[in-house]
Amino acid sequence: MQWVCWVEIRGLYAAAARAAGLVEEGRPVVVLREGRAFDGCREAFAAGLQLGSPARQVLRDVPRAAQVDWADVDVAARARAFWDRCLAHTPYVEPVEPHQVLLGLPQPGGPGELSGEALRQLEQEVAAIADAASAFGFIAFAGVGTSRLVARAAARALREEFLGRRPGTAPLRLVGVRLVSPRRADGSPAGGLAPQIAIVRPGEEARFLAPLPIGYLPCPPDVRRRLHQLGLTRIGEAARVSEDEWVRQLGPQGRLVSRWSRGIDPEPVKPAYPPRRLARRTELAGGVRDRDPLERELSRSAARLAAQLDRRGEGCQQVGLILELADGRVLHAERTLPRLRHTAYPIEQGLHGLLAQVLDGLGEPVEVTAVTAEVGLIGPVDWRQMELWDDRLRRERQERIEGALALLHQRFPARVIGLGPRTPPSWREQMLQYADPYRWSREA
Secondary structure, three states, X not given: OEEEEEEEEEOHHHHHHHHXXXXXXXXXXXXXXXXXXXXXXXXXXXXXXXOOXXXXXXXXXXXXXXXXXXXXOOOHHHHHHHHHHHHOOOOOEEEEEOOEEEEEEEOOOOOOOOOHHHHHHHHHHHHHHHHHHHOOOOEEEEEEEOOHHHHHHHHHHHHHHHHHOOOOOOOOOOOOEEEEOOEOOOOOEOOOOOOXXXXXOOOOHHHHHOOOEHHHOXXXXXXXXXXXXXXXXXXXXXXXXXXXXXXXXXXXXXXXXXXXXXXXXXXXOOOOOOOOOEEEEEEEEEEEOOHHHHHHHHHHHHHHHHHHHHHHOEEEEEEEEEEEEOOOOEEEEEEEEEEEEOXXXXXXXXXXXXXXXXXXXXXXXXXXXXXXXXXXXXXXXXOOOOOOOOOHHHHHHHHHHHHHHHHHHHHOOHHHOOOOOOOOOOHHHHHHHHHOOOOOOOOO
């Protein structure tokens, strides 16, 4: 099992604006994005700054605040320094925004039940990450869970409870969460604004999400509007609806809503920083003008690259092709796949499609002296049961079926495309069904 950690820094943009000299010394800093409060310094939040409030309200909440547009703040260097700190703890770093990052943390002690010692090791690891993140702003929020959705919801709940709650309002109820209090090296509690950390234990995901607002689900705007029209305000209310009913209400998106409301999000953390790629370059003696030898060489490269990914339990979501021509030109093309792939067939099909795209775009025969196949956006694939026999051929057949269905879905509506027989029964079958009602029954 792999833990997912969502880390969010508050004050990153404000610190960058102050370091760049965009704000006078001694004045609170508020960073606006599309006319609304996006970030601020510690003094601004202490004065009553609310995230998402319009600029006119910012002037009432923080009268002496200096307002800076987020587009004028260059945080690239600070963000990369923050991501480099995260690389010291895990190679799976997926930046979401400069102030937000997803981390994949392996379970301490190996797979199995989470023991007390393993939980303490996890707490220490997350506390070290959050403490390092706080150095780039004024406070960090870290949510830990077994999925991206749960980790993000835990961090957001901590942020809204710490920064958004006003005196006299009821606190946000967090159920099934272990709140961690960071400590110094000598074991004493950390003073000042210590990082806020919440860990959702395995099996507690649905219980933790149930009292949270429905807006915590990463739904598109049209789906979120539909959920509000149905009168749903809490995630637990959506979890009580069956998956079939959600599919009837929202179509394919309803299946995701049903799974998200129960804390199920199988998408792994992608190691997007630093960008990692695998490549295989082949020199073609004497040059090649025909397309068939190039396709055969790309098929061999796809098999080699897929074998490397399979040995590491990883997949790729991007394929690239580089052609070196005899006249000195170098042509490059790349394509992003719908999801992570770890078998040879989708990589091979992507490379063949790029080859046809490049050669057809030239419009004239060319001589190719070297060809390079690349795969990028590499990340861990979903966990799967170990097979007693090699099932690569079966997996590749399944990939081909999924590819054919994807092409059909692009041309025809989803309601007319599916697996299994869809032809209407003949008159004879209708009569047999009338005489024997259990003929097509699943229980028969």
